[in-house]
Each structure stands twice: as C-alpha cells, then as structure tokens.
Amino acid sequence: MKTVVIGLLGVQLDQPRKSRDRWATWRPSVGICQQDDLIVDRFELLVERRYSTLAAQVVTDIETVSPETTVRSHSIALDDPWDFEEVYATLHQFSLEYPFDPENEQYLVHITTGTHVAQICLFLLTESRHLPARLLQSSPPATRTRARNSATTSVEGTYQIVDLDLSRYDQLATRFSQEHDEATSILKRGIETKDEAFNTLIDRIERVSLATQAPILMTGPTGAGKTQLAKRIYELKQSRRQIEGPLVEVNCATIRGEQAMSTLFGHTKGAFTGASAARAGLLKSADGGMLFLDEIGELGLDEQAMLLRAIEEKQFLPVGSDRPTQSNFQLIAGSNRDLVADVAQGLFRDDLLARINLWSFRLPSLAERRSDIDPNIDFELQQYTRTTGDKVTINQEARNKFLAFAIDPATSWKGNFRDLNAAITRMATLADGGRITVELVDEEIVRLRANWRAPSAQQDADQVLTNYLGIDAVDSIDRFERTQLADVIRVCRENKTLSAAGRELFQASRRAKARPNDADRLRKYLARFGLSWADLQ
Template sequence: MNKKCVVVGFLGVHLDQPRKSRDRWATWRPSVAICQQDDLIVDRFELLVERRYSKLADQITRDIETVSPETTVRAHSISLQDPWDLEEVYAELHQFSRDYAFDTDHEDYLIHITTGTHVAQICLFLLTESRHLPGRLIQTSPPPGRGRSKQEEAQAVQGTFQIIDLDLSRYDELAKRFRLEHDEARSILKRGIETKDRSFNELIDRIEKVTLATKAPILMSGPTGAGKTQLAKRIYELKHNRRQVSGPFAEVNCATIRGEQAMSALFGHTKGAFTGANSARAGLLKSADGGMLFLDEIGELGLDEQAMLLRAIEDKEFTPVGSDQSVQSDFQLIAGTNRDLLMDVAAGNFREDLLARINLWSFRLPGLCERRADIDPNLDYELHQFARNTGQKITISKEARKAFLDFATDPTTPWRANFRDLNAAVTRMGTLADGGRITVALVQEEIERLRSSWRTKDAHGDADVLASCMDESQIAELDRFDRVQLAEVVRVCRQSRSLSQAGRSLFAVSRTAKAKPNDADRLRKYLQRFGLSWDEVARS
C-alpha cells in the first residue's frame, strides 16, 4: 500500500511573496515549488500561517491547487508575537505536534525547513529529531539563474529539493520542556505511583532512556510478582505514545505452553500441520509485527523454540509449523524471567547465543521486600484500582492505615508473592469493608490471614529450599527446629542484595539492643554452623 505524502511547513512571508503580482508564475516560491516537483507527489500540505498573513496564504493555497490539483492545502493559524523568540516559537510548534493527529501507518510526513525564520527552522529540526514530528526533513532550493534564458528560467521555477538528515546541538532554553516530558515518561512507567525508593527511581530513569533510544531486546529479571508484566505494558505505552511503535502488544507466559503447543502459539501453523490444526494460525510473533512482544518466563522455553526465536530476532523471519515458507515480522522483544539464565546456560537448558542476544539491556526488578518505602504509595494505588474496578469508593482510617503500614514495612514481613500479595490483601479488605471503610479490626484480620498463608507455604517448602543448597545427607542430620529456622534464613538471603541487608532483616529486633550491631558477621557465623557460605546460599 502506497502511503500518502504530507508536507508540513511555514508560509514563506518573503520567499512565497513575489515582488509583483504578475510575476508570480515566473518567480521561485518554495511553498508552491515543492508541489511542482515531477518526482514528488504531495497529497496534502499542512501550511503553518501567522494570522496577519492570511491573505497571502489564500493566494498561495489557490496557486498550489492550480499547479497540483491533487494536493489539498490545510492552513493552520499560528499565533506568534515575536517569530524570532525561540521559546515562543518552540512552544507553539510543540503544541501543534501534540494536537495534530499523525497517522504514520498510512502517511509519510516531510517537514519543510526552507521557509520561516531561522528560529522556526531550528525548532522544526528539534521537533523532528525528537520524533514529536514523526517525519523527515525536506529542503527546497531555487534553480540556478546564471547562463539561462528567461524562457528556461520560467520553465524551471520549481527548483530542486532534497531530503536531509542534520545533527543539531541541544538548547539549554528547552531543557525545562524536555524535563517535563521525562517526568511524563517516568510517570507512565511507574503507573503514576509516586515511588520513594531511590534505587528503583534510578532504575526507571535508565529504562526510560533505553526504551526511547533503541528497539533492541530488553531482559527483565526479578522474583514472581515484582511487576515485570505491568512494566512491559508501560514500556509499550510509552513507545506507542511517542509513535515509535504502531503495532500491537502481544504477550504470553512461556511456562503455560509446552512442545508443539509452544511452537504453534509463538510461530503459528498451517492448516493440517498436526492433529487438531483445523485452521491456520498466525502466532504471537506475527501478531506483534510492528509492535512489541513480551515473553514472560522465557527460561521455560524448550531449546527448539529458543533456536527459532533467535532466528526471528536476528533475521526478522521464521517458519510456521507445517510450512516451508518463511514469514517476516519486525517486533521489539521484552523477555521476563525469575530464573538465573546464566546457570541455565551452564546446565544446558538455555542457549548461550540467545541469552547473549537478549541480554544487551538487562534490568532486575526488585521484590516488594526490597522496596518497603514504596508500600505506602502503592497502597493508595491499589485502593484506587479497587474502586475503579468495582465502582466502590473505599477509604481507610488513619489508625488502620498505620497498623497496616507498620506490618507491611516491618523487615520480618516476607511478602512472598510481592505485589500480588499486596493486591490480594487490599482486595480482601475492600470487599469486606462495611460502609466502604477499612478499620483496624479488618486490618488485623488480614494480617493474620497473610501470616497464616505464609506459614503454610513455608511448612511445605522448607525441604525444597534446603535442597537447593544442601544435599540429602546434610539435611537428614538437622533437627526439625533447625530445618525450619535455616530454611527461613535461606529465603531471606535470596531476597536480599547483600549479606548486610539479609542480616538487618533477620536480626531486626535484637540488633536494637546492641550498641554496635554487626549483622553481617552474625549471619556469616550462623551459616558456617551448617557448612554454608553467603555466596552458596545467594547463588542457590
């Protein structure tokens, strides 16, 4: 499908105005000339006009329609007190870029930089390079006049054009506007939650920068429930808002598909490719063409699927199940995992070349235990989400809020399922809240429910936790009491970024009675009692 050509440019107050009205067809006028080019068909001209020059704009519009009947001219009134004021011109053009309904799927945009003041041209450069104006720059030039007859000059008044790519330096005066857009992007990635954790905010800033600068794959690791899926959707939303992707967002949890089903779900199949394939299926990779594909728990894919995925990433093509012809798809991949893929590579369960390809930009999302300062704003977010989903406005008393936050931010509260636990807790309290108000009694009931749930999970999972860092003979020599205690220590170590952080969590109460607490040393000595080290436990 051929896209329509749309030109965006200023009315040239001087260049588009001939010296004498009768000479206008023998004079090079850039806004008219751009529609006279033999090898450039302009379907629409978006003409930016200062209000005081509306009469000239009407004349230029009629002349363009005369030389190029296929071109539709739409005039846009631009209000400028001083066309040489950088801040004023940029603000006006920036607002135009936000208000205009660009359709990059069906239209190509050329930003005309020959007309307008030098300030206007600079602003058009900046807005085009930042993709606020999602097009290319075009410059028109008058025909050479020396050595030509008047008849030749009259026949060549259209001049020439060229599409250019210039690199511009930044302007300090515009820094505030760029910071505002940065804040808007950060808000999208954080779902509007005013997070307080400094390291998490720094992580979001880095993700924003990478998101807007590249289409390379992104790998997000972190525990289950840390928010990888939600962040992937926010990344897509940010890129879509900036017109960097036009296709859809497709997602799948790779742990839910196996074998032939995985091949079909990802790469599609032809009719009759296998038993039950009664019709053809496009597959997620094809569905994400022009958009973004999120593969959660990518470590669960089999080696065959990994090999085909690597080809799809590198060559932008793959072969559906049962077909002998390749299918093309250009998508950006975001992969999520809660596993150590380097260990999977060492064990032969994950392809090293695929990991190298998707690990160019790798970000680890911390669990809720590592972001306790953000539980407060996330509580407000969950209450707002509950109200939006149910239509019931829920409030929480000051005392109840304090009781919940005291429990939630306590270093001993494990939050096993991370934000999923928090969401479930708010949902239960909101549902049971009489009169739409969460009380202290309701909070205490929820706290006991959470603790009971975690104790049950711990009782069933202690053996698996210990088996990850000890052999069966070592575990058999442990008393039942030591098994329970050591399993909890191992869990906390896994959730912590350092030996000191794990020690602070484990000895949160007793350390307050010590003048100089050395949590790391206490934890190190405890692990040594069982023949374990921090590196072994953390790696497990």
C-alpha cells in the first residue's frame, strides 16, 4: 500500500534563513521525506499562489533527498490565511475534489506547517473523515547540527503518527467514558436508573446541554422532574465552566398580569402604584447564568412577546422604562401543557414556540418508568437521611410489597415523583426504630389509593373493599369484580335486611322468575368473597 502525505507549504518553517543554509536547517516538508522508517510515495503539497518560488525549491529538495517520492503541487488561493471560514472552505473543497483511493493508499495529513488556523482546519477535516487519513506531526531534532561534508545531509527531525480513532487509545477512551458517566450521573442525581428509554433521553440531554446555549424546552406531566433536571443541567454546565452566573427559576403559574411583567422584566421607580423603588427583574438577575421558566404556557401573550425579544436580542424594556436593559442568559422552559394546541387556540405565540422548541425533550411520567422505582426508593431514603439526620431502612418483605404495588399497571402515580417522595417520607417518619415494616406499607398503599380517587359522591371502591377484606385480598380481585363488589357492599349497608338489599340489587332479573329468592342469591354472592350479611352490618 502506498503512503501519501498531504500538507501545506510552510511559509516560515520550509523557508531557510539563508539559501546556503537550507541543508543545515530543519524544514518539515523536506524532513518528513528523509525519515528512514517512513517511505513517502507521493507528497500532495498545498501551496498559496504567491509562494510559488519557495514551493519550486521545496519540490526540488524533496526529489533530491527522496527520489522515490513524487511531489504534486496544488495551488490554493487564500486572501487571509488567518480567516477560519475562508481557510476551512478552501481545504474542505480540496477534500471533496481529491480522488482518494483508501483501498490502495494510506494517507497522512501533515499538520506541522501552515498557520494555526490551517492546522485546526486540517485536524477537523481529518476527524470528520473528509480526509480519510491519520495525522502526521513532525518535530525538529533535539540538537541541531550543521552538515559538514554533504549538501544532501539534512536535519530531518522526528515524527509521530496520530490516529484519531480514540477506540485505539484505551486510556483516553476510558477517560472520556468516565467524564460522560459523571455528566449523566449529575443529570440523574446519582440514581442508577434502569429504564433504557430514559437513559437514552438523559444521554441526549447531556450532549445538547454541553454543546449549545440555545433554549431548551422540557415537557411532561407535573411531578415528572422538570425542575430537578433543570437544576442538574445548570450544575453540569457550571462544572464544565460553561456558565458562571446564577440559576434563576420561577413558576409562571404563580405570576399574573402586571405582576408578571414586573417580576420577569423589572420596573422603574414610580412605574405603577406601589412601585416605590426600582426592581431589576428575574431576567436581569439571570444575566450570565440560566433562567428556568417552569409552566411557560401560563404566561400572557404580552409577556411572551417581551420574552421573545429578550431571547433573540438579549435585551428588553423594564416596566415604565424607555431604555432597554441587557441580559445574556440561557433559557430552559418547562411545560405540562400541549403548547402546539395552545398555539392553535391563540393562547401561545407561534414565534416564541418556534424559538424555544429547537431542543425539546419530553420527560416521562413515573408510571412510564416503573423499572426505576426500585432505585428511587433508595434515593428517597438517602434524601430523608440528609434532611433529618435519621437513618431509615426498609425490610425486604416490606420493600417487595411496596414494589409489587408500585409497578402494578393499575397503580396510577398521578403525582409522579412527588407522590413517591411523599410516600417514602411518610413511611420513614412513622418508622419505629428506623425500619419501615409491612404494616406501614399497607397503611401507605391505602392512603395513596385514597388520594388518587376521582372526585365522586360515592366512596372509592378499593377503599370500601379494603375496609372489609384487607389489602392483600383486594389485590387478588380483578378491577372489574372490585367495582361490582364495592357497589354490592354499599347497597347492603344501606338496607336493613338481606332480602331488601337483594330486591334492590336484582330488581330487573327477579321479574323474570316466578319465585325469586333474592336473599339466598345475595348470600351466595357474598360467600364467594368470604363475606356474610353479619360482616357488613
């Protein structure tokens, strides 16, 4: 396989101080072709047009010291070799037009010569595989000596070949992997989550958070963790020194009308009744940092218009002022509403949504992440210990029972992680001797089910059954039969006799029988669940 070197003519390094000293001076483009263990079959030399004379000399010298090397000059036009956009475009065009043949040739990109801008561009093009090559870095000899006898005995220096495939560098790959794991651990609060979809989501959020200052929109149900994740993103960017200012957060549902304008954008003294002093506002307070606007869909249209200007122009008008205030912040917006539907109904500005929706992530509910409930139990217990100073554990039997309830598809977790936090906190607070027992779990399950029941004139079916059968028996009955049995129990309690209850329950079917025995029919139905009329009275 032939070896092909691609490099820029070094206007400074390939130019000897004096013509007669050129063989006693280290010149990278020439020296790379003098290496005993590196045979260069072809040298693709990129030359700015104005340095054609120097290029001709270097080509001649390479052919002198390495007759087996064919040198091909490529003329490039650069008005400003320090203009990144111009240099990158020129080198990128070369990479598109060059007839690479990687099956028969191996390519080395020489990054020693050229301006720092050119070296960076060559690195990027090699990393992106526009140049299917490895990097070639040459260095001058440690001690420079002048040739005495031979005009062709040059100072060749040394070289190093760098492959940008980091998988070949175990130590570097491990380091990058550790940094990635540390970043995702920050975003997940150190919880070893098991849900694959959620872990993929966190990986994407980590990558976006570290790569951009653009707004980020987080959607999902209340209690899914939007506020906590916003705080973790801030901590991550702060740890990488990408942000220095504060994290400012506000729930937009708590501010309305003129108060919203003043809270967000500030006001001047006397701007309205009660404005006895000027106020900076939250957007100004977030200057240089991050602004988290939770429930952004609750903002009025006027506030939305002001916010859009602040995002796009980094300035806004405080209430009562005709002079704009500057503030440069990164916005993270949260919403549990369907903002697209709000746009259609005229409740949310489409231009603002387009601006904040560049990076949009939907956080799943706890019911969608049931496999992560187990590690979150440990996390909530640790949080309880940090807050109270009391260490609380949960015995295995109690843990298994709570998990069986928690991962059951019938368990709604309407409040998401807030419900889980509250449940663990309550059980930990009531745990005698710092140990959560099965009895505490049973009590908490009943409480959660009662909290989640829909508003109704009738008592929750599961609560009714639990009062008579116990939680284990209720869990063994299908939801269909639980609903039916709960209604039967309510009718029995509302009637004085078994026969009266039977007549009410079997009102339609009893008309088709000559001798209906409603009491016996009801007695047998109750017996299926281990209940008697006396139990219900």
